[in-house]
Amino acid sequence: MTASAAGTRLAHRWHTARDYDTLARRIQFRNAELVAGLHPQPHEVAGAYEIGCGTGALTEALVRRLPVAEIDAVDISADMLAVAAGKPWPQRVRFSQGAFPDVPRERRYDAVFSNAALHWMHPRYPEVFAAINELLADGGLVCAATAGRTPATERFAETCRAALAPLSGLCEPDEFEARRLTLDEAAELSRAAGFTIDDAFVLERTVLVTTDTYARWWVASGGPWTATQVPAETSVDALTTALGGVGREVELVHASVFLRLRKQGPVERA
Numbered sequence: 001m002t003a004s005a006a007g008t009r010l011a012h013r014w015h016t017a018r019d020y021d022t023l024a025r026r027i028q029f030r031n032a033e034l035v036a037g038l039h040p041q042p043h044e045v046a047g048a049y050e051i052g053c054g055t056g057a058l059t060e061a062l063v064r065r066l067p068v069a070e071i072d073a074v075d076i077s078a079d080m081l082a083v084a085a086g087k088p089w090p091q092r093v094r095f096s097q098g099a100f101p102d103v104p105r106e107r108r109y110d111a112v113f114s115n116a117a118l119h120w121m122h123p124r125y126p127e128v129f130a131a132i133n134e135l136l137a138d139g140g141l142v143c144a145a146t147a148g149r150t151p152a153t154e155r156f157a158e159t160c161r162a163a164l165a166p167l168s169g170l171c172e173p174d175e176f177e178a179r180r181l182t183l184d185e186a187a188e189l190s191r192a193a194g195f196t197i198d199d200a201f202v203l204e205r206t207v208l209v210t211t212d213t214y215a216r217w218w219v220a221s222g223g224p225w226t227a228t229q230v231p232a233e234t235s236v237d238a239l240t241t242a243l244g245g246v247g248r249e250v251e252l253v254h255a256s257v258f259l260r261l262r263k264q265g266p267v268e269r270a
C-alpha cells in the first residue's frame, strides 16, 4: 500500500485524535486528575488557563474540581480540539486553537494548568515557562506535569532503540528523549522564570500493555516516525512486530515531573 492510498499520513503528531481517549486512559487521564488536584484552593480560582488541552482530559477534571472558574483551554491540533468539541461542556469552558507560547497574552489568570503538553514545546522550555509566568496574576499558581527523565526511562528508551534498530529506513531517530526533564532541570527552569516552587515530584510507573496497544500509543504520541511521513498503520504494524508480535505484553515505563509553582508578587518595600 502506498502512503497516499493508506489515507492516514503522519502529517503532524496528533493524527490519531480519535484513538487518544482510549489509548491515553490508563496514564494521561490519571495524571490529569493529579494535575487538577495540585491546586490547594480550587474554590477560589476564578480564571484558569490550560495549555495543550487535547481532547479535554484535564479540562474535564478542572470542570469538576474548580466549581466557579472560567477556563480558557488552548491546543495546537484541530483534530484533538474537534474531539474535545464533541463532548458536553459548561459555558464557562472555552476552547481555542493556538501554538503555545505564540499565543495572545493580554489577560491574567489565577492559575495555569497543563498535562503532558509542555514537552512538545522543547527546546523552547525557558520561553514557555516565562510565557506562563506572564499569563499569571501575582501569587497565581502553575499546576502542571511534563515528561520526566529517570534512570528507568533511560533504560526503557535504550530497549526500544534496540528493538527498532532493524527497522532503519522506516524509522528515523526520534527527539522525544531530549524532551524529558529531570526534577532538577524542571526546578531550575521554574526558578529562572521567576517562580517559587511549592511542590515538585516525579511520578514513575510501569504499565503492562500489549505490543499493539503500545505501538498505537507510541505512534499516536509522535513516536519515532514523525519525520518520514509513513502511514500510521504501517508504523503500528512495524513497531508491533519489532516488539515481539501482536498480543504479547510489554512493560511500558512512564515518568512525569509534577510541578506546583507560585508567581512571586511584587517585593514589598518598608
Ligand SMILES: C[S@@+](CC[C@H](N)C(=O)[O-])C[C@H]1O[C@@H](n2cnc3c(N)ncnc32)[C@H](O)[C@@H]1O
Pocket (backbone or CB within 6 Å): 014, 024, 028, 029, 032, 051, 052, 053, 054, 055, 056, 057, 058, 074, 075, 076, 077, 080, 098, 099, 100, 101, 114, 115, 116, 117, 120, 121
Ligand atoms: C499528550 S496530549 C495531552 C492532552 C491533554 N492535556 C491530556 O491530558 O490528555 C498533548 C497535547 O499537546 C498539544 N500540543 C503540542 N504542542 C502544542 C503547542 N505548542 N501549543 C498548544 N498545544 C500543543 C497536542 O496537540 C496534544 O493535544
